[in-house]
Amino acid sequence: MTYPPSGPPDSQPEYGSPQVTTSAPAGSRTSRRALVWTLSVIAGLIVVFGGAAIATSGGDDPQAAPPPVVDTSDPTPEETNDVDDAASSSAPEPTPSPDPTTPPPPPEPEPATQEPEEPALTMSQQNAVRTAESYLDFTAFSRTGLIDQLEFEGYSVEDATFAVDSLTVDWNEQAAASAQSYLDFTSFSRQGLIDQLIFEGFTPEQAEYGVTAVGY
Numbered sequence: 684m685t686y687p688p689s690g691p692p693d694s695q696p697e698y699g700s701p702q703v704t705t706s707a708p709a710g711s712r713t714s715r716r717a718l719v720w721t722l723s724v725i726a727g728l729i730v731v732f733g734g735a736a737i738a739t740s741g742g743d744d745p746q747a748a749p750p751p752v753v754d755t756s757d758p759t760p761e762e763t764n765d766v767d768d769a770a771s772s773s774a775p776e777p778t779p780s781p782d783p784t785t786p787p788p789p790p791e792p793e794p795a796t797q798e799p800e801e802p803a804l805t806m807s808q809q810n811a812v813r814t815a816e817s818y819l820d821f822t823a824f825s826r827t828g829l830i831d832q833l834e835f836e837g838y839s840v841e842d843a844t845f846a847v848d849s850l851t852v853d854w855n856e857q858a859a860a861s862a863q864s865y866l867d868f869t870s871f872s873r874q875g876l877i878d879q880l881i882f883e884g885f886t887p888e889q890a891e892y893g894v895t896a897v898g899y
Contacts, residue, residue, distance in 0.1 A: 811838045811846035819852065823860035825884030826852070858885045858893030866897060873899040 804812070811833055818824060818832060826847060833843035858880055865871055865879060873894055880890035 805842075807838065807842045808845055811842045812849055814838070815843075815846045815850060819850070819857075823857045823864060825857060825861070825880075825889070826854055827884035831884070854885070854889050855892045855896075858889040859896035860893075861885070862890075862893040862897045862899075 814833060814836060815829055818829060824832065829847050830840075830843045833846060834840060838846070861883060862876055862880060865876060871879065876894050876899065877887075877890045880893055881887060885893065
């Protein structure tokens with residue numbers, strides 16, 4: 684048995700039974716949209732008026748502090764005395780001006796500088812000085828040659844050196860005098876005479892000067 688394209692007989696609604704629709708009526712959808720629009724307008728007005736109120740009141744800024752209270756009352760006598768005492772203590776004391784009729788005191792004289800006293804010579808030093816002078820009066824000597832001669836006489840190295848250094852002697856002239864005495868005694872070459880003077884204790888410079896002074 685075959686059924687028509689509309690399906691089996693059981694699936695067809697019976698004649699006269701009411702049909703149930705699942706879609707909402709058009710009137711209910713319109714009222715819901717109006718309610719949503721009204722709520723949106725009210726919320727927008729609240730936001731606008733609330734922002735204006737906040738801007739007018741200055742937002743979250745704290746209230747301005749009250750102006751300071753100025754004390755206009757007169758100071759007490761104790762405070763006035765304290766101020767006067769502080770002003771008088773801070774003021775510098777006047778310096779007394781010098782009397783123009785009083786002459787200034789004379790400057791103090793500087794203490795006289797005392798020259799150091801020369802140390803006294805010992806007996807040995809005095810004799811060494813006299814012996815050195817007598818040798819120089821007799822013949823020419825180099826410095827080291829005269830010290831050696833005083834040591835040969837028995838003076839200590841210290842006394843002999845002190846005696847020779849205490850004298851004012853031109854050792855270049857002593858070298859020239861010694862070179863002349865050698866030439867008076869015998870003949871020398873220039874270099875031989877220089878070597879002889881160096882052997883006598885003169886320095887090479889003194890020996891050169893002495894040989895040149897005698898004409899070599």
